[in-house]
Amino acid sequence: MPGPADEPTASQADPVEGVLFDIDDTLVDLEQAMGHVLQAIPDPALSHLGDDDWVRYKALYTTDPQRHYDRFLAGELTFEEQRVHRVRHARAGFTPEPFLGRVAEAWVRDYEQLLPQHFRAYDDVVPLLDALEARGIPYGAVSNNVHDYQRAKLDRAGLQRIGVLVGIDTVGVAKPDPAIYREGARLIGAAPSRTLYVGDNRLVDAVGARDAGLIGVWLDRTGAGRDRGVDSGTGAATGAEGVPEVPCIAGLAAVLQFLPSVR
Numbered sequence: 169m170p171g172p173a174d175e176p177t178a179s180q181a182d183p184v185e186g187v188l189f190d191i192d193d194t195l196v197d198l199e200q201a202m203g204h205v206l207q208a209i210p211d212p213a214l215s216h217l218g219d220d221d222w223v224r225y226k227a228l229y230t231t232d233p234q235r236h237y238d239r240f241l242a243g244e245l246t247f248e249e250q251r252v253h254r255v256r257h258a259r260a261g262f263t264p265e266p267f268l269g270r271v272a273e274a275w276v277r278d279y280e281q282l283l284p285q286h287f288r289a290y291d292d293v294v295p296l297l298d299a300l301e302a303r304g305i306p307y308g309a310v311s312n313n314v315h316d317y318q319r320a321k322l323d324r325a326g327l328q329r330i331g332v333l334v335g336i337d338t339v340g341v342a343k344p345d346p347a348i349y350r351e352g353a354r355l356i357g358a359a360p361s362r363t364l365y366v367g368d369n370r371l372v373d374a375v376g377a378r379d380a381g382l383i384g385v386w387l388d389r390t391g392a393g394r395d396r397g398v399d400s401g402t403g404a405a406t407g408a409e410g411v412p413e414v415p416c417i418a419g420l421a422a423v424l425q426f427l428p429s430v431r
């Protein structure tokens with residue numbers, strides 16, 4: 169007989185029908201891939217860097233404090249241009265050598281050639297997708313990059329099975345515009361209010377999806393509360409007063425806790 173401990177939980181009352189994922193640094197370890205490649209590209213102007221310098225150099229590039237990627241999303245820079253601006257900024261902290269002309273062209277060529285070789289899915293991705301399939305829960309990806317580039321990235325990372333992929337060119341908007349999350353829900357055939365959206369950026373992924381009517385979940389793999397959307401924009405600490413609360417998980421296995429129990 170059901171007792172007080174068996175009160176329906178939110179997930180039982182309103183079961184999750186589908187799961188959507190961010191791609192970069194959620195399914196695919198892009199930060200690791202970038203780090204490998206930044207250090208692998210031959211660059212005599214950086215030959216004096218020590219280990220700590222490389223850590224800071226990579227962080228300058230990956231965290232993109234000048235928000236060049238946002239300028240790409242706004243249509244102000246091409247994808248390649250945002251890369252060049254980011255590496256130029258990172259480089260400027262370590263060398264007076266200019267990053268222009270043939271030096272920049274060669275760097276871009278090397279970067280584009282090397283980066284895809286390092287696209288890897290996190291270890292917890294495949295087990296979760298297996299579990300979703302076992303439960304008959306459809307899934308897909310919604311990303312703030314163009315479809316074809318992200319399709320190739322998923323395939324390269326061994327995630328061909330993710331058939332639904334919404335990019336910024338799919339709907340003509342980027343996260344946190346509600347339309348892009350909702351298109352993902354539509355394509356997997358789930359009601360937005362019963363669709364999880366899981367991503368590593370607290371604001372753009374979890375809060376944005378929640379504001380679009382989905383169930384936004386913040387994946388904080390490092391537990392460091394790292395969130396570019398909060399930190400670099402306003403300087404406010406993650407979870408500061410006025411920043412809306414969203415569910416937070418430390419790994420993808422925890423997605424299962426949001427799903428109806430298997431009977």
Ligand SMILES: [Mg+2]
Pocket residue numbers: 190191192193194367368369
């Ligand atoms: Mg991400």
